Amino acid sequence: MPPSALTDSTAFSLVDGEMDAILRALRTIGTRRNALTPTCRIPPEILAEIFLFYQQQTASSSPLECPSGGIGSSGSGGGVGDAAGGGGPPRPTLKDTALRWVPGVAHVCRHWRAVALAHPRLWSNVTLRLGREWALRMLALSKSAPISVTLADPDPCEASMLLDPWGLPPGLSALPWSSPPWSWSSSLSPGGAAARAAQQLDPVDVLAQHLFHIQELDLAACSCTILPWVRLLETAAPLLEVLWLRVYPHRPGTRHDVPVPLPHNFLFTHPRLRRLIVDGAHLASWTVSPAPPLTALTLLNVCAPDPRKTSSIAESAELVQPPPLDKFLDCLAHMPALVTVALSHCLPLLARGYSPRTVSLLHLRTLSIHDRVDRCRQVLDALDVPPMTTIKVTCWSVCPPSEHDYLRVLPSLSAHLCQRPPPTPPPSLSSSSQNANNKTSAAQSNSNSSNSGSGSDGPHALSLSLESIDGRTELVLAAWRNFVPPTLTEDHEQYFGPRGAPDVRLVCEWDASDDDLELERRALRRACAGVPLDELRAVSVCAEAAVWNTRDWYDTFVGSVEITHVAALESPGESVFDALKPPSAPSPISTSTSTSTSTTSEINHNSSSDDNNDNQGSSGSSSSNSETDARRPPTPPPLFPELVSLTLAGVNFVRASEGAWQTLLSALTARQASPSCVTILDRVELRGCTVADCMADGLNEFAAVVVWDSVTDPDNWMHVPREVGGEGEDADADADGDEDGDEDEEVVDD
Numbered sequence: 028m029p030p031s032a033l034t035d036s037t038a039f040s041l042v043d044g045e046m047d048a049i050l051r052a053l054r055t056i057g058t059r060r061n062a063l064t065p066t067c068r069i070p071p072e073i074l075a076e077i078f079l080f081y082q083q084q085t086a087s088s089s090p091l092e093c094p095s096g097g098i099g100s101s102g103s104g105g106g107v108g109d110a111a112g113g114g115g116p117p118r119p120t121l122k123d124t125a126l127r128w129v130p131g132v133a134h135v136c137r138h139w140r141a142v143a144l145a146h147p148r149l150w151s152n153v154t155l156r157l158g159r160e161w162a163l164r165m166l167a168l169s170k171s172a173p174i175s176v177t178l179a180d181p182d183p184c185e186a187s188m189l190l191d192p193w194g195l196p197p198g199l200s201a202l203p204w205s206s207p208p209w210s211w212s213s214s215l216s217p218g219g220a221a222a223r224a225a226q227q228l229d230p231v232d233v234l235a236q237h238l239f240h241i242q243e244l245d246l247a248a249c250s251c252t253i254l255p256w257v258r259l260l261e262t263a264a265p266l267l268e269v270l271w272l273r274v275y276p277h278r279p280g281t282r283h284d285v286p287v288p289l290p291h292n293f294l295f296t297h298p299r300l301r302r303l304i305v306d307g308a309h310l311a312s313w314t315v316s317p318a319p320p321l322t323a324l325t326l327l328n329v330c331a332p333d334p335r336k337t338s339s340i341a342e343s344a345e346l347v348q349p350p351p352l353d354k355f356l357d358c359l360a361h362m363p364a365l366v367t368v369a370l371s372h373c374l375p376l377l378a379r380g381y382s383p384r385t386v387s388l389l390h391l392r393t394l395s396i397h398d399r400v401d402r403c404r405q406v407l408d409a410l411d412v413p414p415m416t417t418i419k420v421t422c423w424s425v426c427p428p429s430e431h432d433y434l435r436v437l438p439s440l441s442a443h444l445c446q447r448p449p450p451t452p453p454p455s456l457s458s459s460s461q462n463a464n465n466k467t468s469a470a471q472s473n474s475n476s477s478n479s480g481s482g483s484d485g486p487h488a489l490s491l492s493l494e495s496i497d498g499r500t501e502l503v504l505a506a507w508r509n510f511v512p513p514t515l516t517e518d519h520e521q522y523f524g525p526r527g528a529p530d531v532r533l534v535c536e537w538d539a540s541d542d543d544l545e546l547e548r549r550a551l552r553r554a555c556a557g558v559p560l561d562e563l564r565a566v567s568v569c570a571e572a573a574v575w576n577t578r579d580w581y582d583t584f585v586g587s588v589e590i591t592h593v594a595a596l597e598s599p600g601e602s603v604f605d606a607l608k609p610p611s612a613p614s615p616i617s618t619s620t621s622t623s624t625s626t627t628s629e630i631n632h633n634s635s636s637d638d639n640n641d642n643q644g645s646s647g648s649s650s651s652n653s654e655t656d657a658r659r660p661p662t663p664p665p666l667f668p669e670l671v672s673l674t675l676a677g678v679n680f681v682r683a684s685e686g687a688w689q690t691l692l693s694a695l696t697a698r699q700a701s702p703s704c705v706t707i708l709d710r711v712e713l714r715g716c717t718v719a720d721c722m723a724d725g726l727n728e729f730a731a732v733v734v735w736d737s738v739t740d741p742d743n744w745m746h747v748p749r750e751v752g753g754e755g756e757d758a759d760a761d762a763d764g765d766e767d768g769d770e771d772e773e774v775v776d777d
Contacts, residue, residue, distance in 0.1 A: 175244075179247045180247075251285055260293055263297065273306045274308045294358070304328045312350075320362070328369040329371070349373060353384075366393070370395070395419040414448045436533060489558060493547055500537055504531075504558070507525045518672070522672065591667075601678055601679075680717060680722055708730045711733050
C-alpha cells in the first residue's frame with residue numbers, strides 16, 4: 028500500500044515500530060558488547076560480594092542523590108518496579124532509605140541488575156518507607172536470607188502524638204521523626220494519614236509470615252498498638268539476634284498505658300540473641316533454664332515504666348513485676364558474655380534473708396542500674412564484676428526519701444573503686460631477659476606496695492554536684508580511677524574535669540521541699556566520707572544552695588595531699604579562698620601558772636645539771652628550747668600543698684566591697700610565701716564570674732596562665748566582652764579609685 032493511502036496515525040505507528048525494533052536491536056548489541064568488558068566477566072558470586080561491600084560503604088556515608096522515579100522509571104526493562112502511582116504526593120526517593128546503593132548498581136547495565144536481583148543478601152534490610160509494593164518486592168527478593176525489619180505504627184494513636192512541638196503545623200507533630208520529608212505533605216492533606224496507612228504493610232502480617240528469617244527487629248509504637256506485635260514473639264525466631272522494642276507512652280490524661288510484657292518463653296526460645304533493648308516494656312519472666320545459656324548476648328538493656336509516674340498503686344504493680352532475686356541471678360548466670368547491662372525499674376525484690384550468692388560477669392564493661400536504693404545495693408553486692416567496669420547507679424527510695432539513703436550504696440561503690448586492675452602481662456622474651464624482668468617487676472611491685480601502705484588504691488578524681496530539680500534535691504557523685512592532667516595546650520582552654528566517662532557514677536535524689544541548707548551540706552560531707560580520698564589528684568565541688576564553708580573544705584580534703592586540680596563551682600567557690608591560706612604556726616601554751624611552773628622546773632633542772640655537766644649553758648638553753656617546742660602545738664598542714672590549677676565558676680568578686688577578691692589575693696600571696704606549699708600555682712580560671720577587668724589582669728602575678736571568658740557580669744544579657752587593651756582597662760582602673768594603678772601591688776605586699 029503506498030504511503031499516500033495511509034492515515035497519519037497509521038504511518039506514525041509504523042515508523043514508531045521500526046524505531047522500537049532498531050532500539051531493541053541496539054540494546055541487544057549493547058548487552059553483547061558489555062559482556063566483553065572486564066567488569067561483566069567477573070563471576071556473579073564475586074560481583075555480588077562487591078555489591079555488598081558497596082552497600083555497606085553507602086550505608087555509612089552521605090546519602091546518594093537519585094532520580095525521584097527510582098529503579099524502573101528510566102525505560103529500561105527488568106526494573107524492580109515503580110515507587111508510587113501517578114498522582115498524589117511527591118514520589119519518594121531512595122536517598123533517605125537503606126536502598127541508596129541501588130542507583131549505583133541496578134542503573135548501570137542489565138547484567139549488574141540481574142546479579143543484584145538474584146542475590147538475597149542485598150535485599151535483607153527491608154525498607155517500609157517507600158510503600159507496600161517496595162516492601163513486598165524486597166521481601167520476595169530476600170527469599171529465606173536473614174533480614175532486618177523496622178516496624179512502626181502506620182497510623183499512630185492520637186494519644187501518643189506530641190502536641191505541637193516547636194510550633195509545627197497541626198498534623199506534622201503526629202509524624203514519627205524518622206519519617207522522610209516526602210511523607211509530611213501526605214499526612215497534612217485530607218485523609219493523608221489513612222492513605223499512608225493503607226500504603227504500608229500490616230506489621231502483624233510481616234511478623235507472622237517472615238519471623239522465621241528475621242535477624243534484626245525494631246518495633247516502635249504506643250502500648251495499645253504494639254501489644255499484638257509483641258505477642259507474636261511467642262513463636263520462636265531461630266535467627267533473631269537483635270531486638271529493639273520501644274513503647275511510646277500516652278499523654279497524661281488521655282489513655283491508660285497498657286502494660287507490654289515480653290512473652291514468658293522469650294529468653295529461652297531465642298538462643299542467638301546478641302542485643303536486647305527494651306524501652307517502656309518489661310520481661311514477663313526471667314527464666315532461661317530450659318534452654319542452653321545465651322552465650323552470644325552482649326547487651327542487655329531493659330527500661331521498664333517508672334512506677335513513681337503511675338496514677339495508682341494497682342497500676343504500678345500491674346506495669347512492673349520485679350523478679351525474685353534467685354531467678355534474676357539465674358538469668359544473669361546464663362549470660363556469661365555480657366558486656367553492657369542497663370536495668371531500670373526492673374531490679375529484683377529485696378530478699379527477706381541475706382544471700383551470700385554472687386554471679387561473676389567477667390566480660391562486663393558497663394553496669395547501669397536505676398531503681399530503689401535497697402534494690403540497687405542488693406544487686407551491687409550480688410554481682411562480681413571486673414575492676415575496670417564502669418558503674419552508674421541512679422537510686423531513689425520511698426517512705427520517705429532521705430539524704431541518708433545513698434549511704435547504703437557508697438560502701439559497695441567504694442569497694443569497687445579500691446580494686447586494682449589486673450597487671451598487663453609483659454611481652455614474651457628470652458628466658459634470661461624474662462627472668463631479669465620478672466625480678467625487676469617483683470622489686471617494683473614490692474616498692475609500690477610498701478609506698479602505698481595499703482592493699483588497694485582509691486580514685487584519682489572526684490566530682491560532687493548538688494542541685495534542686497522540681498522540688499527534689501539531686502546529688503551526683505562521679506569518681507575516676509585514673510586522672511591524666513591537661514597538657515600545656517589544654518591549660519589555655521576551659522577545664523571541665525577529667526576526660527572520659529567516670530568509673531563510678533551515683534545519682535541520688537530526695538525531697539527538698541523544706542530547703543534545709545544544713546541537710547544539703549551534710550549530704551556533701553557524708554558523700555565524701557564514703558569514698559577513699561587519699562589518692563585524689565583532682566576534685567570538683569558544685570552546689571547551688573548548699574553552704575560549703577571553709578571548715579568543710581579543710582576537714583574533708585586536708586589528708587589528700589596529692590590534689591593538683593581543684594574546681595569550685597557556685598557557692599563552694601567563695602568558701603575555698605580562706606581554706607587555701609596556709610595555717611599560721613600556733614602560739615605556745617602560755618599562762619601564768621604554766622610559766623611559773625616551767626620556770627621553777629628549769630631552775631631545778633639547771634641546778635642539778637650544774638653538778639654533773641660543765642657545759643650547763645649550752646645544755647640549759649637547748650633543753651629550754653626543746654621544752655618550748657614541746658609545749659607548742661604542731662602547725663596544721665596546708666590545704667592542697669601541690670595545687671597547680673584552680674577553676675572558679677559563678678563567684679561574685681564585686682559584691683561586699685570586693686571581699687571575695689581581697690580574700691583570694693591574700694590566700695594566693697600567703698601560698699607563695701609559705702614553704703609548706705611545694706608547688707607554684709600554674710593556672711587560674713574564671714568562668715561565669717562577676718569580676719572587673721583589672722581583677723582578671725591582676726591574677727597574672729600569681730599564675731602563668733589565666734583563663735577568663737571575658738564575662739564581667741553573667742546576669743546581664745546585654746554584656747559585651749571587653750576588648751584586650753585600649754582605654755577600657757584604664758577606665759576600669761580609675762573606677763576602682765586607684766589613681767596610680769598599683770592597688771593590686773599594695774594588696775600583695777600586705
